[in-house]
Amino acid sequence: MKYFFLTLLSLLPLFAVGQSLSDITIEKERTFVGTGLYGFMNGGSDLYLEYGFEKLTTRDIKYKDEKYTIDIYEMSSPENAFGIYSLHTFKCMRADTLRFFNCLSAYQYQAAIGNKYVSIVFQSGSNKAKRNADELLYLYVDTLNMKRIALPLEMTKEIPYSSSIKYLKGNLSISNAQPSLLKWIEGISFSDIWLASKSNTVIIYPTDDKNMAKLIERIPKENILKIEDKYIYLKCPKKEDSNDTGVFGF
Amino acid sequence: MERRKFFKSLVIGGLGATVSPILKAAPTLTSTDIKPETNIKDALSISRTESSMPGKYPGKVVRVNHSLAVTDGKPSEETVFEMLKESILKLTGESDLNKAWLQFVGKDDVIGLKVNPVAGKLLTTSHAVTQAVIKQLEDAGIPRSNMVIWDRREMQLHETGYTEENYPGITITGTECEDASGSYYNSEGKLYSEERIDKDHYFYADVEGEYDAYTMPFMVNGGKYSYFTKICTQKVTKIINLPVLKNAGSSVTLCMKNLAFGSISNTARLHKDLWHETSAYVCAFPPLRDKVVLNIVDGLIGCFEGGPAANPQFICNYNTILVGTDPVAVDRIGHDIVIAKRIEEGIQSEDKPAALKFMHLAEEIKLGVANRNKIDLTEVNLA
Numbered sequence: 001m002k003y004f005f006l007t008l009l010s011l012l013p014l015f016a017v018g019q020s021l022s023d024i025t026i027e028k029e030r031t032f033v034g035t036g037l038y039g040f041m042n043g044g045s046d047l048y049l050e051y052g053f054e055k056l057t058t059r060d061i062k063y064k065d066e067k068y069t070i071d072i073y074e075m076s077s078p079e080n081a082f083g084i085y086s087l088h089t090f091k092c093m094r095a096d097t098l099r100f101f102n103c104l105s106a107y108q109y110q111a112a113i114g115n116k117y118v119s120i121v122f123q124s125g126s127n128k129a130k131r132n133a134d135e136l137l138y139l140y141v142d143t144l145n146m147k148r149i150a151l152p153l154e155m156t157k158e159i160p161y162s163s164s165i166k167y168l169k170g171n172l173s174i175s176n177a178q179p180s181l182l183k184w185i186e187g188i189s190f191s192d193i194w195l196a197s198k199s200n201t202v203i204i205y206p207t208d209d210k211n212m213a214k215l216i217e218r219i220p221k222e223n224i225l226k227i228e229d230k231y232i233y234l235k236c237p238k239k240e241d242s243n244d245t246g247v248f249g250f
Numbered sequence: 251m252e253r254r255k256f257f258k259s260l261v262i263g264g265l266g267a268t269v270s271p272i273l274k275a276a277p278t279l280t281s282t283d284i285k286p287e288t289n290i291k292d293a294l295s296i297s298r299t300e301s302s303m304p305g306k307y308p309g310k311v312v313r314v315n316h317s318l319a320v321t322d323g324k325p326s327e328e329t330v331f332e333m334l335k336e337s338i339l340k341l342t343g344e345s346d347l348n349k350a351w352l353q354f355v356g357k358d359d360v361i362g363l364k365v366n367p368v369a370g371k372l373l374t375t376s377h378a379v380t381q382a383v384i385k386q387l388e389d390a391g392i393p394r395s396n397m398v399i400w401d402r403r404e405m406q407l408h409e410t411g412y413t414e415e416n417y418p419g420i421t422i423t424g425t426e427c428e429d430a431s432g433s434y435y436n437s438e439g440k441l442y443s444e445e446r447i448d449k450d451h452y453f454y455a456d457v458e459g460e461y462d463a464y465t466m467p468f469m470v471n472g473g474k475y476s477y478f479t480k481i482c483t484q485k486v487t488k489i490i491n492l493p494v495l496k497n498a499g500s501s502v503t504l505c506m507k508n509l510a511f512g513s514i515s516n517t518a519r520l521h522k523d524l525w526h527e528t529s530a531y532v533c534a535f536p537p538l539r540d541k542v543v544l545n546i547v548d549g550l551i552g553c554f555e556g557g558p559a560a561n562p563q564f565i566c567n568y569n570t571i572l573v574g575t576d577p578v579a580v581d582r583i584g585h586d587i588v589i590a591k592r593i594e595e596g597i598q599s600e601d602k603p604a605a606l607k608f609m610h611l612a613e614e615i616k617l618g619v620a621n622r623n624k625i626d627l628t629e630v631n632l633a
Contacts, residue, residue: 091563103563107372108562121562125320127322127323
């Protein structure tokens with residue numbers, strides 16, 4: 001039954017052919033480019049900019065009697081699209097059932113497709129809205145000609161990847177995903193970090209040998225799982241609970 | 251303060267967005283031990299009245315659960331009406347619902363319903379709860395013309411469906427507002443919202459608020475004074491508080507936070523070092539202390555992480571409402587619900603005493619009961 005369901009999902013692009021953009025009523029559409037994102041989400045923009053945000057098209061639409069907000073973020077690379085996507089996924093109800101990373105939750109359907117991060121929010125949270133979100137995605141995003149990313153081998157053990165594997169690019173994304181990592185990474189120049197949240201392991205790619213040496217010196221030996229030419233594979237420091245009151249300054 | 255830095259801590263609402271990205275500042279927001287001076291002593295020197303917090307039922311909280319309160323993503327108005335009815339009757343011990351409501355409000359009162367639309371459509375005080383309150387007040391003889399739905403930002407009220415069309419005959423207003431063309435300023439270059447704050451009532455804290463022109467409409471004024479809205483000080487005679495069951499980091503944003511940060515201007519400066527103090531102390535000033543008669547926490551749809559903004563992946567159906575006159579006790583019970591969910595979901599491993607600080611501060615200044623062992627919780631499962 002499960003396989004039958006998955007097969008049906010994989011055929012969705014074909015079903016979507018029967019739908020068209022003319023079935024959609026656009027109530028509001030806006031575009032934000034580069035740091036213009038501040039005009040949309042204020043301080044939240046910093047995280048997106050850390051991931052090389054280029055352009056957002058956000059639309060409030062009506063489709064089959066349900067209201068949706070569909071945001072399409074164009075990032076500088078498929079890895080960065082996956083990165084910002086990975087920080088927004090948590091315990092998906094349904095994940096990675098299609099050719100691309102996707103995550104369904106009660107009020108949102110998200111996907112990372114090539115260099116695009118897509119968020120579809122449905123205010124009603126109804127089952128109908130959830131079903132239609134798949135169709136909407138196919139209507140707005142080309143899923144056939146996307147560039148794929150290759151996860152490091154060590155990161156391929158936790159399936160589904162969505163909500164488990166995180167791709168981090170800087171201090172903001174680290175502090176969101178694994179704040180305890182900051183004490184190791186402070187002052188280290190790195191290009192990529194991959195985090196497997198279930199096993200609590202991480203791969204760090206320092207930018208050069210000097211930074212690699214600095215990192216190795218700093219990390220307790222018992223946390224080092226493997227050292228390769230370009231990266232180091234580690235057991236993360238103990239996760240620290242945050243003790244803040246949220247970030248909502250007004 | 252640089253605009254960029256300020257935006258790090260500014261809500262995304264007010265610009266029409268409904269969903270917030272997850273954002274935590276790289277350094278965690280821990281408060282320092284040495285606190286800036288405030289004028290809390292001024293508030294404490296003003297005599298309390300019969301209706302001062304914690305109101306008629308100190309330390310008493312009623313929680314009513316219904317597994318079908320949210321059906322197919324939507325709160326059921328009929329179910330919520332019954333949940334509210336049960337809560338009010340249990341709280342008051344009355345058998346007649348109208349009499350129960352009239353313990354808190356009179357027919358001549360102008361009643362402010364303090365909703366919380368700040369997280370947008372996904373996580374606002376639900377219309378099911380607000381409509382149930384209105385219906386029960388009307389049944390008790392309160393005319394709609396004596397009801398006011400309010401919050402900080404009038405724009406957010408409209409965006410989340412608090413409109414004249416949906417609430418005919420009821421005043422819908424906010425402190426911060428814009429005109430039909432979307433301008434916050436009148437023809438003389440003055441903020442419309444300046445007319446809506448009351449400079450006779452203020453919370454002073456020795457922290458400077460500095461904002462650029464873009465930000466000022468959301469703060470109304472800078473400096474070291476936060477002024478109460480005239481909605482509180484002049485317009486309404488009683489307040490019914492309708493927050494949403496949400497986390498704020500590893501603490502909660504429920505009754506006290508909704509009242510405190512929702513009733514004064516120039517608040518951005520208060521988040522970093524005075525979050526707990528502001529949540530407690532502002533409620534000790536007469537416009538809130540002596541007017542809030544009831545707190546009804548909308549826990550139908552809430553969140554356990556990402557709050558107070560709406561991060562859809564952390565939104566959940568608690569299927570519950572909490573009712574009490576004592577905002578501190580209600581917050582304490584709500585805190586336990588949210589933290590239990592956070593632990594269940596693996597967001598944190600245990601409750602943190604520091605997260606309860608604002609409740610303890612509020613208890614110290616006699617606004618309610620924070621000690622869990624002294625709270626009388628009645629829990630009812632309707633289905």
